[in-house]
Amino acid sequence: METLNFQFASAPASAAADPALCGVVGSGNLEILLNAGDLPNQCVVEIKTSARGFAETWQAVIGAFAAAHPAGGTRIAINDMGATPAVVSLRLAQALAEYQGGAQ
Amino acid sequence: MNAPLPRQWDSLRQNRGRRLERAASLGLAGKNGKEIPVDRIIDLLEAVIQPGDRVCLEGNNQKQADFLSEALADCDPARINHLSMVQSVLALPSHVDLFERGLASRLDFSFSGPQGARLAKLVQEQRIEIGSIHTYLELFGRYFLDLTPNVALIAAQAADAEGNLYLGPNTEDTPAIVEATAFKGGIVIAQVNERLEKLPRVDVPADWVDFTVLAPKPNYIEPLFTRDPAQITEVQVLMAMMAIKGIYAEYGVTRLNHGIGFDTAAIELLLPTYAAELGLKGNICTHWALNPHPTLIPAIESGFVESVHCFGSEVGMDAYISARSDVFFTGADGSMRSNRAFSQTAGLYACDMFIGSTLQMDLAGNSSTATLGRITGFGGAPNMGSDPHGRRHASPAWLKAGREAYGPNAIRGRKLVVQMVETFREHMAPVFVEELDAWQLQKVMGADLPPIMIYGDDVSHIVTEEGIANLLLCRTPEEREQAIRGVAGFTPVGMARDKGAVENLRDRGIIRRPEDLGIDPRLATRDLLAARSVKDLVRWSGGLYAPPSRFRNW
Numbered sequence: 001m002e003t004l005n006f007q008f009a010s011a012p013a014s015a016a017a018d019p020a021l022c023g024v025v026g027s028g029n030l031e032i033l034l035n036a037g038d039l040p041n042q043c044v045v046e047i048k049t050s051a052r053g054f055a056e057t058w059q060a061v062i063g064a065f066a067a068a069h070p071a072g073g074t075r076i077a078i079n080d081m082g083a084t085p086a087v088v089s090l091r092l093a094q095a096l097a098e099y100q101g102g103a104q
Numbered sequence: 105m106n107a108p109l110p111r112q113w114d115s116l117r118q119n120r121g122r123r124l125e126r127a128a129s130l131g132l133a134g135k136n137g138k139e140i141p142v143d144r145i146i147d148l149l150e151a152v153i154q155p156g157d158r159v160c161l162e163g164n165n166q167k168q169a170d171f172l173s174e175a176l177a178d179c180d181p182a183r184i185n186h187l188s189m190v191q192s193v194l195a196l197p198s199h200v201d202l203f204e205r206g207l208a209s210r211l212d213f214s215f216s217g218p219q220g221a222r223l224a225k226l227v228q229e230q231r232i233e234i235g236s237i238h239t240y241l242e243l244f245g246r247y248f249l250d251l252t253p254n255v256a257l258i259a260a261q262a263a264d265a266e267g268n269l270y271l272g273p274n275t276e277d278t279p280a281i282v283e284a285t286a287f288k289g290g291i292v293i294a295q296v297n298e299r300l301e302k303l304p305r306v307d308v309p310a311d312w313v314d315f316t317v318l319a320p321k322p323n324y325i326e327p328l329f330t331r332d333p334a335q336i337t338e339v340q341v342l343m344a345m346m347a348i349k350g351i352y353a354e355y356g357v358t359r360l361n362h363g364i365g366f367d368t369a370a371i372e373l374l375l376p377t378y379a380a381e382l383g384l385k386g387n388i389c390t391h392w393a394l395n396p397h398p399t400l401i402p403a404i405e406s407g408f409v410e411s412v413h414c415f416g417s418e419v420g421m422d423a424y425i426s427a428r429s430d431v432f433f434t435g436a437d438g439s440m441r442s443n444r445a446f447s448q449t450a451g452l453y454a455c456d457m458f459i460g461s462t463l464q465m466d467l468a469g470n471s472s473t474a475t476l477g478r479i480t481g482f483g484g485a486p487n488m489g490s491d492p493h494g495r496r497h498a499s500p501a502w503l504k505a506g507r508e509a510y511g512p513n514a515i516r517g518r519k520l521v522v523q524m525v526e527t528f529r530e531h532m533a534p535v536f537v538e539e540l541d542a543w544q545l546q547k548v549m550g551a552d553l554p555p556i557m558i559y560g561d562d563v564s565h566i567v568t569e570e571g572i573a574n575l576l577l578c579r580t581p582e583e584r585e586q587a588i589r590g591v592a593g594f595t596p597v598g599m600a601r602d603k604g605a606v607e608n609l610r611d612r613g614i615i616r617r618p619e620d621l622g623i624d625p626r627l628a629t630r631d632l633l634a635a636r637s638v639k640d641l642v643r644w645s646g647g648l649y650a651p652p653s654r655f656r657n658w
Contacts, residue, residue: 028530051532054532057532057594060594060599061594064594082530082531082532084339084526084527084528084532085527085528085593085594086339086526086527086528086568086569086570086593087337087338087339089569089625090338090339090342090569090625090626090628093625093626094626097626
């Protein structure tokens with residue numbers, strides 16, 4: 001296991017609703033829990049992953065997500081079992097949409 | 105001047121006669137007909153095969169002459185050796201045994217699939233000489249030029265007493281092999297699953313066949329084209345949506361081939377749902393050169409599909425095919441007739457699009473399924489995944505692609521050759537690479553060329569989860585490279601993109617993201633699949649599809 005922490009500037013997410021849970025912890029998949037955070041212009045992410053040595057890739061994937069979506073004011077917890085970046089990006093978008101109640 | 109030496113002009117026929125006499129002298133066939141008792145098969149093979157012969161062992165993705173292959177491997181290497189094997193697929197352990205046991209020394213083939221690792225080891229130990237790796241059509245072509253078999257060992261469903269053969273739905277390569285062998289002085293031996301007084305239909309006439317043997321068990325058939333919808337991922341659904349909206353719809357692709365895999369299975373399962381919602385029924389995917397993919401059943405049942413010609417059959421699909429004779433090519437007896445040579449010809453010349461997957465792609469768009477330690481070959485992909493310069497008939501898709509590639513005054517069209525890949529395979533292996541493993545494999549094999557499956561200059565589009573790159577619109581090698589990097593996601597190759605250049609390509613429509621196509625990735629869910637399990641496919645087929653037990657979990 002490896003734990004990674006990132007924080008990216010991001011436009012504020014619209015109206016915070018209930019926390020959103022997306023995906024499952026299974027081989028090649030991941031679970032994302034998206035909560036309201038303390039910093040309105042920051043997306044704070046903690047990743048627990050079974051695949052060691054991919055910090056740079058995670059940084060790029062989360063960075064691209066935070067730049068493309070208004071994810072400020074959120075705290076994201078990820079439990080990963082070797083999901084590919086394609087799956088991670090899709091799940092992040094799904095989790096954010098659910099969090100905002102489809103407001104996006 | 106010396107008079108020319110008299111030449112014998114029928115040496116092949118005379119040689120063939122001597123082989124048949126040797127068999128007859130052992131009490132095999134001759135006056136007793138063509139039926140060989142199963143316990144005399146090794147006697148027969150040792151009588152009619154000579155050292156140094158070129159032997160064709162039938163076997164492809166589906167049907168395998170497995171009994172004859174095992175019998176040949178059990179022959180005495182002191183009597184039969186230095187065989188030059190010509191065969192579509194090296195798939196069975198006994199195929200490799202021939203080389204390990206010293207019966208055969210040279211191999212010309214198309215695809216090695218599960219034996220790829222053993223083959224690579226034999227090459228490294230210099231115990232096998234590989235002539236060339238071919239596409240199926242090339243290899244069949246060479247059967248009629250410089251690789252004509254002396255002996256062909258084939259598989260049929262049934263024989264009658266005269267030696268007529270019924271091949272059943274898995275006709276596959278048999279007609280091409282038999283024609284080349286029987287008409288050039290060769291010997292044709294068929295293993296059959298059953299002997300019948302009257303055949304349902306005659307696929308090979310008796311006078312092209314020398315011997316038949318009733319195999320102890322039916323020939324092996326691999327269910328290679330069955331994909332369980334339960335394993336299709338949301339990312340594959342997303343890519344399928346992009347392919348349908350961004351390529352199938354835009355070019356109006358009606359005639360096509362799909363490669364094997366979950367990516368294309370996802371497209372097949374989105375036709376009755378997503379494609380139908382886009383109003384594409386009747387406008388795309390009407391005519392196919394395709395094995396009978398079970399995942400095509402919902403599209404057929406929904407009325408999308410007019411015609412399917414098959415390379416071979418698929419386990420469990422026979423009853424469904426028979427009941428859909430408007431769609432599939434079937435005989436008067438009701439069962440399908442496949443034919444790999446003709447279907448590959450359709451795939452080359454009559455299809456407007458090939459879409460398939462690969463394991464690696466480089467920055468020129470060259471792709472390869474060869475990885476270190478495995479020699480896998482090509483099968484039919486390079487044939488269907490290439491733009492044929494011999495094509496002359498036009499179609500809207502072919503013309504549109506040609507104009508994109510060569511400008512508005514183009515004098516030719518262009519086949520669409522689409523590579524559909526997730527940027528990472530399992531275990532985070534990047535698909536996009538600076539250099540293909542094929543180059544190192546070339547050195548190991550001592551081959552003339554690296555085993556590239558599809559050449560980059562034949563590729564028209566690349567579909568990944570990040571978007572579609574249209575290589576037809578690229579005007580320089582630099583643009584192509586950035587177009588490929590621009591859909592290569594978070595692979596090292598993708599992250600090394602020139603962001604400005606990629607945005608420029610996006611502005612020009614050369615790269616298109618899901619949002620550029622009006623696709624919301626969050627809507628890419630498995631709910632869009634017309635069938636989400638094998639059981640759903642059975643239901644769509646009205647109970648006619650009978651999946652093999654390994655695909656049943658109910």
